[in-house]
Amino acid sequence: MRKTQSHNQHFLFLKDQVAAYQSQAKQGFKDKHPRATQWLEKRQLDVGKIRQQSQRLLTGATLSSLLLLAAPQAPSPLPQATEQRRLARVYLISAQDIKSRLAEALALLVPARVGHPDPDNEIQVSQVIEENLGIKVKFELEGQRLNHSLGYIGYEQHLARFPGDSVRLHDEWPEAEMAGGLGAWGYFANSAAELTPKLEAMEKYYAVVQTLYLPTWQKDLKSLRDWYKYRKVLVINVQTGAAVVAAIGDAGPANWTGKQFGGSPEVMHSLGLGSSHKGKVLLLFVDDPTDQVPLGPVKAPAQLGPPQEV
Amino acid sequence: MKIFYDEIIQIGELMTHIQHLEIDTQEKEELANLVDETVHHEMVSVILTHLPEEYHEEFLERFQARPHDESLLAYLKAKIEGIEEKLATAGAEIREKFKAILQSRTS
Numbered sequence: 230m231r232k233t234q235s236h237n238q239h240f241l242f243l244k245d246q247v248a249a250y251q252s253q254a255k256q257g258f259k260d261k262h263p264r265a266t267q268w269l270e271k272r273q274l275d276v277g278k279i280r281q282q283s284q285r286l287l288t289g290a291t292l293s294s295l296l297l298l299a300a301p302q303a304p305s306p307l308p309q310a311t312e313q314r315r316l317a318r319v320y321l322i323s324a325q326d327i328k329s330r331l332a333e334a335l336a337l338l339v340p341a342r343v344g345h346p347d348p349d350n351e352i353q354v355s356q357v358i359e360e361n362l363g364i365k366v367k368f369e370l371e372g373q374r375l376n377h378s379l380g381y382i383g384y385e386q387h388l389a390r391f392p393g394d395s396v397r398l399h400d401e402w403p404e405a406e407m408a409g410g411l412g413a414w415g416y417f418a419n420s421a422a423e424l425t426p427k428l429e430a431m432e433k434y435y436a437v438v439q440t441l442y443l444p445t446w447q448k449d450l451k452s453l454r455d456w457y458k459y460r461k462v463l464v465i466n467v468q469t470g471a472a473v474v475a476a477i478g479d480a481g482p483a484n485w486t487g488k489q490f491g492g493s494p495e496v497m498h499s500l501g502l503g504s505s506h507k508g509k510v511l512l513l514f515v516d517d518p519t520d521q522v523p524l525g526p527v528k529a530p531a532q533l534g535p536p537q538e539v
Numbered sequence: 540m541k542i543f544y545d546e547i548i549q550i551g552e553l554m555t556h557i558q559h560l561e562i563d564t565q566e567k568e569e570l571a572n573l574v575d576e577t578v579h580h581e582m583v584s585v586i587l588t589h590l591p592e593e594y595h596e597e598f599l600e601r602f603q604a605r606p607h608d609e610s611l612l613a614y615l616k617a618k619i620e621g622i623e624e625k626l627a628t629a630g631a632e633i634r635e636k637f638k639a640i641l642q643s644r645t646s
Contacts, residue, residue: 239644240566246640247573254580262587265595274599276583277576279606280542 251277271426273523328470331361335467339511343380343489355513358463362472362527366463370514373456376442378513380489382464383482384497384506390417390424390432400433402494402503413440413480414458434499434524435478436462436512437491442484461515461522464492466500466508472527473499474515499526543611544582547623548630550575556641574637585629589619 255277259266269276334357338350346354351368358366368378386408387399396403398421417432418424440446440457459476466472475496482488490512492500502508515522545551557571583602587595601611615622 237562237566239560240562240570242644243560243562243570243641244566244573246643247570247577247637250636250640251573251577251580254577254584258580258584261584262595264592265587265599268596268599272603274603275576277579279579279603280575 273426273430327361328472330470331357331465331472332468332470334361335465335470335511339379339467343377345378354511358465358513361470362463364463364474364522364527365516366513367516368513370516371456373453373514375438375512377439377489379467379509379511381487381507382490382492382497382500382502382510382512383486383488384502385435385437385479385491385493387494388412388417388432388435388478390428391419391421392416393421402498405494408479412478414454414478430524431459431476431478433493433495434473434475435493436464436475436496437479437481438462438477438512439482439484439489440477440480461517461524463513463515463527464490464496464500465511466502467511468509469501471499471501474522474524474527476524495525541607542579543607543609544626544630547612547626548578548582549634550578550630553578553634553637553641556638560641570641577637578633581633582626582629585625586615586619586622589622589625590615591618594618 258276335354338354338357339346345351345368355366355368358364368374384405386405387396387402388408389411394407394416396405396407412432412435417428438457440453443453446453457477459478462475462477464473464475473492473496475492478493479491482491488507490510492502494503497503497506500508500510542550553574554571557567557574560567560570562570583599586598590598598611598614601608601614605611612623619625
């Protein structure tokens with residue numbers, strides 16, 4: 230017991246020392262490179278997390294693989310074979326391979342009908358997604374479950390982010406035009422000046438889900454509204470495996486439309502549904518309590534691009 | 540995920556030091572994480588310090604998209620004279636700092 234405590238104290242001491250150096254390095258970076266810092270912040274990128282972000286997005290590999298960089302003679306308590314296989318995948322599997330493999334795996338697990346996969350397959354579906362995209366997803370999160378996880382998504386219009394917003398001020402897809410009303414949560418910001426990059430990304434990559442048909446929506450309106458507001462979801466085109474992380478930004482579509490979800494123009498184009506305006510998708514909650522998963526298209530090694538505006 | 544400058548700065552040596560510490564595996568991983576994050580801040584800072592500002596965005600865009608891509612080094616070599624030596628020198632300094640920290644003990 231004494232030995233354990235002593236080890237723990239040693240670890241805490243080292244951690245403090247390293248953390249102090251880290252903090253100094255971060256501040257030094259900010260002071261020396263304010264423009265680069267601003268560029269990174271606008272995209273919610275952290276230079277320090279470059280290895281983690283890429284790794285997590287691509288393979289779901291954990292940081293334990295970092296220790297594999299140690300010299301070969303070092304004794305490793307890690308399951309090296311597994312980790313090395315994971316690392317190998319980072320280099321050997323292309324973006325298209327990952328998409329195709331995800332689509333193939335999902336085809337075996339998700340039914341043609343609208344609704345949910347068989348309960349026995351839900352865990353497997355989540356595992357397949359985490360394995361391929363490195364994103365932890367849940368059919369039910371914190372007791373919340375949508376009426377559908379599988380359904381048709383339709384092309385939505387841009388939402389007004391602040392009073393006076395117009396389609397000219399949106400980066401892409403002006404032909405989508407502006408929605409007539411506000412999103413379910415109102416404006417994203419009170420003014421253009423208050424629109425942070427994070428809020429901008431929430432509108433850019435917003436999803437529409439049928440909260441209005443949830444069985445307890447009316448009864449628990451206040452708490453459910455707070456829970457669903459900008460809740461992160463992963464949307465996957467089940468035909469192609471293309472995936473995008475979106476924030477719930479509006480309620481709908483109405484049942485009579487035959488669609489169960491909606492996506493912003495950017496979401497739909499990321500899914501490869503920009504022309505068809507409709508497609509079959511799987512939509513699941515992203516289990517991301519520390520807000521690490523960026524909004525935007527999930528890209529794979531060969532094409533990993535900037536997670537725009539997040 | 541390998542980073543293009545891993546070998547120049549010999550990150551493996553630092554990870555070996557962490558591997559040899561008498562602490563739990565989870566704690567080693569936590570330290571490795573902190574060390575890694577610090578290294579990236581320091582190394583990218585060195586790169587940006589020497590790279591003309593007009594190329595900063597382009598480099599950051601390429602780097603965050605394909606941090607493993609060895610063509611990044613060729614890109615930097617074309618724009619900064621002696622960048623490899625500069626990175627190696629910075630890497631050695633960072634390694635020494637970390638080694639001193641990792642070898643230190645509470646009094």
